[in-house]
Amino acid sequence: MSVRVGKAAGAPAFPSAARKLVQNSQLRQNLRRATDTIRGKRNKVVQEMPDWQELRDAAHAIKEHTVRHLDFYLERFEANCARAGGHVHWARDADEANAIIVGIFKDHGYSEVIKVKTMTSDETQLNAALLAAGIRPHETDLAEVIVQLGDDEPSHVVCPSLHRNRSEVRQIFLEKMNLSELSEAPEDLAAASRSYLREKFLRIGAGFSGANFAIADTGSVCVVESEGNGRMCLTLPNLLVTMLGVEKLIPSFDDLEVFLQLLPRSATGERMNPYNSIWTGVAPGDGPQEFHVVLLDNNRTGVMADAEARQTLDCIRCGACLNSCPVFRQTGGHAYGSSYSGPIGAILTPQLQSLEHSRSLPYASSLCGACYEVCPVKINIPEILIHLRAKLVEDGYPPLAERAGMKAAAVAFADGERLAAAHKLARLCQWPFEHDGQLENLPGMLGGWTAFRDLPALPRQSFREWWAERQGGRA
Amino acid sequence: MRISLFVTCYNDLLFPETGKAVVRVLERLGHEVDFPSRQTCCGQMHYNTGYHHDAFPMMLHFLEVFRDAETICAPSASCVAMMRDHYPKMADESGDAALRRAVDALLPRVFEFTELLTDKLEVTDVGAFFPHSVTLHSSCHSIRSLNIGDKPWRLLQAVRGIRLVELPSRDQCCGFGGTFAIKNPDVSAAMVSEKIRYVLDTQAEICAGVDNSCLMHIGGALSRQRTGVRCMHIAEILDSTDRGGAA
Numbered sequence: 001m002s003v004r005v006g007k008a009a010g011a012p013a014f015p016s017a018a019r020k021l022v023q024n025s026q027l028r029q030n031l032r033r034a035t036d037t038i039r040g041k042r043n044k045v046v047q048e049m050p051d052w053q054e055l056r057d058a059a060h061a062i063k064e065h066t067v068r069h070l071d072f073y074l075e076r077f078e079a080n081c082a083r084a085g086g087h088v089h090w091a092r093d094a095d096e097a098n099a100i101i102v103g104i105f106k107d108h109g110y111s112e113v114i115k116v117k118t119m120t121s122d123e124t125q126l127n128a129a130l131l132a133a134g135i136r137p138h139e140t141d142l143a144e145v146i147v148q149l150g151d152d153e154p155s156h157v158v159c160p161s162l163h164r165n166r167s168e169v170r171q172i173f174l175e176k177m178n179l180s181e182l183s184e185a186p187e188d189l190a191a192a193s194r195s196y197l198r199e200k201f202l203r204i205g206a207g208f209s210g211a212n213f214a215i216a217d218t219g220s221v222c223v224v225e226s227e228g229n230g231r232m233c234l235t236l237p238n239l240l241v242t243m244l245g246v247e248k249l250i251p252s253f254d255d256l257e258v259f260l261q262l263l264p265r266s267a268t269g270e271r272m273n274p275y276n277s278i279w280t281g282v283a284p285g286d287g288p289q290e291f292h293v294v295l296l297d298n299n300r301t302g303v304m305a306d307a308e309a310r311q312t313l314d315c316i317r318c319g320a321c322l323n324s325c326p327v328f329r330q331t332g333g334h335a336y337g338s339s340y341s342g343p344i345g346a347i348l349t350p351q352l353q354s355l356e357h358s359r360s361l362p363y364a365s366s367l368c369g370a371c372y373e374v375c376p377v378k379i380n381i382p383e384i385l386i387h388l389r390a391k392l393v394e395d396g397y398p399p400l401a402e403r404a405g406m407k408a409a410a411v412a413f414a415d416g417e418r419l420a421a422a423h424k425l426a427r428l429c430q431w432p433f434e435h436d437g438q439l440e441n442l443p444g445m446l447g448g449w450t451a452f453r454d455l456p457a458l459p460r461q462s463f464r465e466w467w468a469e470r471q472g473g474r475a
Numbered sequence: 476m477r478i479s480l481f482v483t484c485y486n487d488l489l490f491p492e493t494g495k496a497v498v499r500v501l502e503r504l505g506h507e508v509d510f511p512s513r514q515t516c517c518g519q520m521h522y523n524t525g526y527h528h529d530a531f532p533m534m535l536h537f538l539e540v541f542r543d544a545e546t547i548c549a550p551s552a553s554c555v556a557m558m559r560d561h562y563p564k565m566a567d568e569s570g571d572a573a574l575r576r577a578v579d580a581l582l583p584r585v586f587e588f589t590e591l592l593t594d595k596l597e598v599t600d601v602g603a604f605f606p607h608s609v610t611l612h613s614s615c616h617s618i619r620s621l622n623i624g625d626k627p628w629r630l631l632q633a634v635r636g637i638r639l640v641e642l643p644s645r646d647q648c649c650g651f652g653g654t655f656a657i658k659n660p661d662v663s664a665a666m667v668s669e670k671i672r673y674v675l676d677t678q679a680e681i682c683a684g685v686d687n688s689c690l691m692h693i694g695g696a697l698s699r700q701r702t703g704v705r706c707m708h709i710a711e712i713l714d715s716t717d718r719g720g721a722a
Contacts, residue, residue, distance in 0.1 A: 015659050022665040326648040330665040364659065366652025366666070367523060369619035383560075389525030398525075402654075406521060410529035413484065414536065416513040423488050438698070448660030453667070453695030456489065463487040463494035467510045 003299040004094040005353045006122050007153070011337025013360035018335040030165045031332050035323045038159075041269025042320060042374070049265070058258045060378040063314035066249055067304060073216040073249045074295065080219025084281025087292045094124035097243055097296045101126060101208070102133045104241055104292055110135060110206040116223060116230040117141030118210025119157050119317060120243050120296060122339040123352075126208075137208070138200050140229040142193055149176040155333030157340060158267050158319035163332045197229060207237035207288065211244040212316065213259060214293075217252045220280040221293065224263060224273040231275045240288035245296050247313040259316060262376035266318035303351045308387045312347050314377045321371035321381060327364060336361065343371035347384045355388065359397055362388035401444055420464060427458050476596070477507045479544035481537075481585075483551045484516035490687045496714035497550050497588055500601055511540050517549075519557035522565075524654045531569070534562055538577050546595065547581075550588040550710050552617035552685045558585055560620055587617070588710055589685055593626045599633045604717040606636035610679035611709075612670070612693060613645045614686040627685050627709050634712060640677040647673075651692035667696045674704060682706045 011017065021027060046052055066073055078088045091097035105113055113130065115137050121127065127137045127148075139148040146161035147154050150172045154160030161169070170184040173192050182192055209230065213222040221242055223230055234240065250259065256278075264270040282291050304310050322328045322342030333341030338349040338358070346365055350358040362385050365371075371381045392398065412422035433439045439455040441447065449455060461469075478501055482494040498508050518533035537558075541547050549555050559582060566575040592598050609631060617623040631639055650656065650666025670693055674682045682697070684690045687708050694706035 015661065018659065019661040022661050028665075326650065326666050327659075327662055330662050330669075335662075362525075363655065364662075366615070366648050366650055366655045366663070368615035368648035368652065370615070370646075370648070373619055386523055386525065389523075390527045391525075393525035393527075402524075406524065406526045406529060409516075410521060410526070410533070413516040413518075413533050416511075416515060419484065419487070419515045426488075445657050448657050448663075449695075451660060452664035452699065453692065454698040455695055456691070458488060459491055461491060463482050463491035464510070464512060466491055466495060467498075468512070 002093050002095055003353055004123070004125060005298075005349050006125065006337075006339035008338035008349050008353055009357045011358075014335055014337070014364040015360060017337060018331045018364075021331045021335050026165070026168075027163055027332055028330065030163055031329055033165075034159065034162045035329050038269060038323045042266060042323065045265045045269050045271055049261070055258055055262055056376055056378045059262055059316075059376060060311075060314060062250060062255050062258060063377055064311065066251055067247060067310060067313050070246060070249065070304070073251055074246060076216040077214055077219055077249060078295075080217065081221075081281060081293055082219070084219050085291065086219065086281040087290075089292060089294045091243075091294050091296050091298075093298050094296075097124050097294050097298070098126050098129035100294050101241055101243065102129055102135065104239070105130070105135050105206055106133060108206065108239055108290075110204075110239070112136045112138065112200075112204045113206040113208050114138050114140050114200050114204050114233045114237065115144070116207070116209035116233045117144050117160070117225065118208075118243065119154070119339050120210045120245055121208070122154055123245075123298065124243070124296065126243070138204070140197050140200070140233055141225070142190070142227055142229070145193055145197070146172060149173070153334060154339065155341060156319055156322055157317045157342075157344070158322075163334070197232075201229075201232040201236050205238045207233040207240045209234060209240065209242045211242055211248050212263065213250050213256065214244055214248045215251075215253050215256070215278075216249055218280055220253070220278050222256065222276070222278045224260070224277070225275045226268060226270070226273060228275050231277055234277050234279065235287045237288055239290045241292045241294065243294040243296055245298070246300050247315075263316055263318055266320040266374065266376040299352045299354075306351070309347065309351060309384045311379050312344075312351060312384060314379055315344050315348065316377055317344075318376055320374040320376065324370040324374045325365075326368060326370065327366065336364065343381045343385075344379070347381055347388060350388055355392060355395070355397075359392060362392065399445075405445075416464065420462070423458065423462050427460075430457055476546060477509065478546045478548050478591070479541060480508055480510050481514055481517075481541065481547050481549040481554070482510065483549055483554045485554075486550060486687055489691065490708065493550050493687055493708040493710050496708070496710040497548065499714050500592075500710060501548070504596065504598060504601060506596070511544070513540050517554040517557045519554055520653050522557065522561055527565070531565060534565055534578075535574075538574075538581055541581060542577070544584060546591070547585045548588055548591045549585065550685070550708065551687065552587045552614055552621050552623065553688060555585055555587040555590075556616035556620035558582060587621055587623065587685065589626045589630055590621065590623060592630060592713075599629050601630070601633070601713045603634040603713045603715055604636050605634050605712050605715045607681055608638040608640060608679045609681045609683050609707075609712065610640045610642040610674060610677040611645065612642060612649065612674075612682055612684040612689060614684055614689045615646075615648050617685050618646055623685070627683075630709065630713060631683065634715075635717075637712070640679045642677055642682070643673045645673075649689045649693050651689050653688070656692060663692075664696075667692055671696050671700070671702065671704075675702060680704060681712075683709050683712055685709055
């Protein structure tokens with residue numbers, strides 16, 4: 001099995017990728033504006049829900065239950081989807097999924113395909129596989145169009161072009177759509193993309209989508225979106241192929257009641273998505289007449305084996321954790337080097353792709369807890385980050401200097417007397433770096449601190465020394 | 476009331492003035508303070524960085540040192556959060572049921588400093604006088620883990636002479652995050668630069684908080700840029716009276 005998560009295997013470590021990105025003034029400005037706007041909208045529509053916490057608990061329970069009995073629900077979905085005329089395929093990894101999908105389009109002689117926004121196809125790098133087979137994929141979600149035409153990578157699970165602003169979008173459209181004139185007014189940009197896309201909707205007979213939910217007891221698939229471009233891809237073509245990660249399953253149609261309240265409010269700050277498409281197999285004379293579903297594992301079953309971290313698979317990709325994350329706010333999604341960025345990406349990518357490829361990601365968080373607070377399915381992301389760090393330590397990955405420092409601190413923290421002695425020693429060692437009560441230019445890893453901030457020198461007297469002196473005086 | 480002070484390793488070594496202020500405030504309110512000298516660290520740095528085998532004996536040590544304490548006060552929200560969020564799990568993972576019982580018996584007696592004042596001692600006016608303009612940073616663990624709400628704010632409101640200014644985006648992380656600031660220095664610096672911009676926007680002289688770790692970070696950036704604005708632990712403000720004190 002070869003597990004691939006976008007281009008994460010070859011991505012630079014988070015701190016070095018982030019170093020460049022935090023210096024990009026345009027990016028920082030775009031990120032502040034975009035995340036502030038989405039957060040504001042989300043907070044407003046969440047606050048009006050009296051049963052928000054109960055909904056979160058329900059969603060968490062449904063997802064935990066489904067993941068525990070996934071074999072049962074997957075087979076149930078397969079049977080019900082097939083009964084309704086769908087073809088179900090199973091893919092162990094990204095390559096297998098891509099091969100199945102390419103094969104279906106090739107068998108039918110298609111050389112172009114229109115795509116609904118899906119992060120899963122970025123995970124498997126489907127577009128590259130399609131192109132290699134001579135099939136041109138056309139993204140149709142506005143943000144994905146911006147990413148595709150700009151030869152860019154998605155930076156957000158819901159808003160893949162979050163890092164771009166209007167004038168950048170205008171520039172990309174002008175160049176790639178061969179337009180002679182275009183203003184940066186949102187309605188003009190939307191009109192340009194509309195005429196660009198409509199031609200494709202009407203011409204191309206093959207569609208591809210991801211899914212938000214797959215419903216086991218009916219064999220239905222659900223996609224929610226804001227633009228209606230997804231609806232075009234799901235209804236106009238004759239052939240439709242859908243790929244979904246196996247964790248997208250929910251047991252019954254009724255469960256949508258919970259998720260369709262949580263997802264739009266968390267993702268885009270909408271009370272309801274403008275377009276909720278739910279379809280079951282094929283309907284003669286209406287919509288695609290051939291429908292395939294590819295169920296993708298790509299090591300999701302491996303993640304399931306870790307009881308502490310398996311709740312990672314509960315994620316419904318709303319992006320609320322990204323929008324609330326103070327780290328993502330500074331770097332954007334590209335620093336995470338994967339299709340999945342922000343806090344959820346920091347726990348999902350290293351688990352899917354094994355820790356070897358993304359060792360810096362579990363540390364790309366200050367553990368502030370904002371992600372856990374907004375997560376609509378209550379994934380305890382900080383807890384899982386710590387769990388993954390512990391696995392890295394167990395496997396001996398952190399640098400020697402860190403491990404030695406931690407060991408030395410652990411020895412000092414074994415008892416009060418040792419701590420007092422360590423304090424005296426540290427006070428002696430700090431003099432080469434001490435200037436007017438501040439420590440400057442500290443060596444090694446600590447240099448990262450003093451590069452940007454002052455650090456007070458250790459005071460002459462520790463608290464415990466003051467206390468002992470005071471007690472002595474009183475005795 | 477007899478209150479045992481868990482000053483925390485951080486305050487012990489780097490911010491002794493905070494510990495002294497806690498002692499003086501509690502004594503001023505008529506309580507008896509003791510300092511078990513064998514105390515060290517709650518284990519937070521090791522635990523959060525993934526060194527769980529090293530954090531475990533620190534928890535055992537804490538439980539032993541404070542086993543008989545009536546009430547424990549820690550002037551650090553993140554250390555209290557470490558205990559409440561992780562000690563039960565650490566005890567469970569050891570498979571030692573007696574250890575879990577010891578954790579459950581001790582945790583209800585552990586209070587963060589402002590929690591102790593408002594919840595246990597039921598006091599908001601501690602008789603402080605502090606004629607300065609102050610803004611308040613809401614540290615992540617204090618609000619998201621301890622659910623401390625407006626307790627520090629109410630304590631500051633009762634201080635005479637103070638001029639309180641609300642901090643914009645006060646609940647946004649300052650970017651300290653323990654070893655995060657060392658492992659991701661550029662992102663951490665970007666985060667603190669945003670935080671100090673908010674602080675400077677308030678025009679306050681002092682940025683207060685309940686965690687000296689965050690305050691060292693914010694204060695370090697304020698100092699590096701020679702902003703003339705400084706950070707102070709809330710205990711030091713509450714310790715100030717019209718007859719002098721930390722100011």
